[in-house]
Amino acid sequence: xxxxxxxxxxxxxxxxxxGVTASSSRGRRVWIDLDNSPHVxxxxxxxxxxxxxxxxxxxxARDAFQVKELVDLYQFDCKIIGHHYGRHKILKLLGLxxxxxxxxxxxxxxxxxxxxxxGSRAMLTTATALGIPTLHIGDYEHATGWVIxxxxxxxxxxxxxxxxxxxxxxxxLRYPGIKEDVYVPTxxxxxxxxxxxxxxxxxxxxxxxxxASEAHYHNPLSDELFDATIKFLSRNPxxxxxxxxxxxxxxxxxxxxxxxxxxxxxxxxxxxAVDGLNLIWFSDLVISGGGxxxxxxxxxxxxVYSIFRGKTGSVDIYLSATGRLxxxxxxxxxxxxxxLVQRDHPEALDSAQRPALKAIVDxxxxxxxxxxx
Numbered sequence: 001x002x003x004x005x006x007x008x009x010x011x012x013x014x015x016x017x018x019g020v021t022a023s024s025s026r027g028r029r030v031w032i033d034l035d036n037s038p039h040v041x042x043x044x045x046x047x048x049x050x051x052x053x054x055x056x057x058x059x060x061a062r063d064a065f066q067v068k069e070l071v072d073l074y075q076f077d078c079k080i081i082g083h084h085y086g087r088h089k090i091l092k093l094l095g096l097x098x099x100x101x102x103x104x105x106x107x108x109x110x111x112x113x114x115x116x117x118x119g120s121r122a123m124l125t126t127a128t129a130l131g132i133p134t135l136h137i138g139d140y141e142h143a144t145g146w147v148i149x150x151x152x153x154x155x156x157x158x159x160x161x162x163x164x165x166x167x168x169x170x171x172x173l174r175y176p177g178i179k180e181d182v183y184v185p186t187x188x189x190x191x192x193x194x195x196x197x198x199x200x201x202x203x204x205x206x207x208x209x210x211x212a213s214e215a216h217y218h219n220p221l222s223d224e225l226f227d228a229t230i231k232f233l234s235r236n237p238x239x240x241x242x243x244x245x246x247x248x249x250x251x252x253x254x255x256x257x258x259x260x261x262x263x264x265x266x267x268x269x270x271x272x273a274v275d276g277l278n279l280i281w282f283s284d285l286v287i288s289g290g291g292x293x294x295x296x297x298x299x300x301x302x303x304v305y306s307i308f309r310g311k312t313g314s315v316d317i318y319l320s321a322t323g324r325l326x327x328x329x330x331x332x333x334x335x336x337x338x339x340l341v342q343r344d345h346p347e348a349l350d351s352a353q354r355p356a357l358k359a360i361v362d363x364x365x366x367x368x369x370x371x372x373x
Contacts, residue, residue: 031112034061035120038292040070041183049361058110069273100125114368139179142311160314173363180299181356187277203240211289222289225307228331241267298324
C-alpha cells in the first residue's frame with residue numbers, strides 16, 4: 001500500500017471470486033466511495049472481484065445513516081470522511097462541497113485510474129475537478145440529476161429504459177438483473193439473529209424500514225403510510241415489529257411516538273447494525289419505505305410490501321409486474337393486501353447463478369483500462 005488510505009479488505013467477505021483470473025491490470029487502482037448504507041454490502045463482492053483481477057482499491061466512506069457501523073461489521077479498513085448535513089437543501093449543498101474538498105487529498109495522493117460510486121456526488125465533484133474518470137452506478141432514475149458536473153459513464157440495470165437515463169445514450173452502460181443480485185447470491189442464513197432479537201417461534205416477524213425522510217425525493221405520504229403501518233401491525237398481538245431506523249434522529253422520534261410498543265416488546269429497535277439480509281430471511285414479511293430493503297426481500301423471495309410514495313422507478317415497476325413486490329398506495333391497502341402469516345423458511349437460498357456481479361466488474365475493468373471510448 002502506498003498510503004494509509006489504500007485499504008485492505010479482509011474478514012467478513014460476502015462474495016466469492018466470480019470465476020475470473022488476474023489480468024494485465026496489475027498496478028491499476030480504483031477508488032470506491034461508500035456514501036450510503038446499501039453501498040457497503042453492494043460493493044463488498046465487487047471489491048473482492050477487482051482485487052482478484054489485480055486491482056488496488058482506495059476505499060472511502062461517509063459517516064451517514066449506518067455506513068460506519070456497517071463498515072465495521074464488514075471489517076473494511078477505510079477512511080471515514082464527512083457526514084450527513086440534514087434534509088435542508090442549502091446544508092446538503094454545503095456538506096457536499098465540504099466533503100468534496102475533504103476527499104481531494106486522498107485522490108491526489110493515490111491518483112486512481114477510475115472513481116466508482118453508487119451516487120456519491122462528493123466523489124463525482126472531486127474526481128471531475130482532478131481529471132479522474134468516473135463511473136456512476138444507479139438504479140433509481142428519478143433521483144435528482146447531475147446539474148453541472150456529469151459522470152464519465154453511467155451504469156444501470158437493464159430493466160431501466162435507456163431513454164429514462166438523463167445522460168447521453170453513448171455514455172450509458174447496463175447490467176442484467178438488479179443491484180441486489182450482486183451480493184444476495186452468496187448469502188448464508190444464520191438463525192442466531194432470532195435469539196439475538198429475542199424472537200420466539202410463535203411470533204410473526206415483520207421487519208419495517210421507515211421512509212427516508214431526509215432524502216431529496218421524499219414524499220410526506222410515505223410518512224402517513226408508515227404511521228398507518230405501525231397501527232395496523234400493532235393490532236395483531238402475534239406480530240413482532242423489528243424496526244430499522246435510518247439514523248439516530250429517526251430512532252428517537254419513533255421511540256417517542258410508540259413507547260408502549262417498545263416497552264411491551266412488540267417493537268424492537270436493534271441497538272447495533274445487524275446483517276440486513278439475515279434479518280429479512282428470518283422475517284415473515286417486510287414492509288419498507290426504502291428501495292434497497294424492498295429489493296433485497298424480493299431477491300431473497302420474502303414477501304415484501306412497499307410504502308415508498310416517491311416516483312416509482314423502473315426496477316420497482318418490474319418487481320411489481322412479476323409479483324415479487326406489492327405496492328401499498330393508501331392506508332386501506334394494508335388490510336386488503338398484507339398477509340400477516342408465518343412463512344416457511346428454506347434452509348438455503350436458491351443458488352441459481354445471477355450474472356450481475358460479473359457484468360458490473362467487467363464494465364469497471366473496461367472503463368479503468370480505457371477499452372470504452
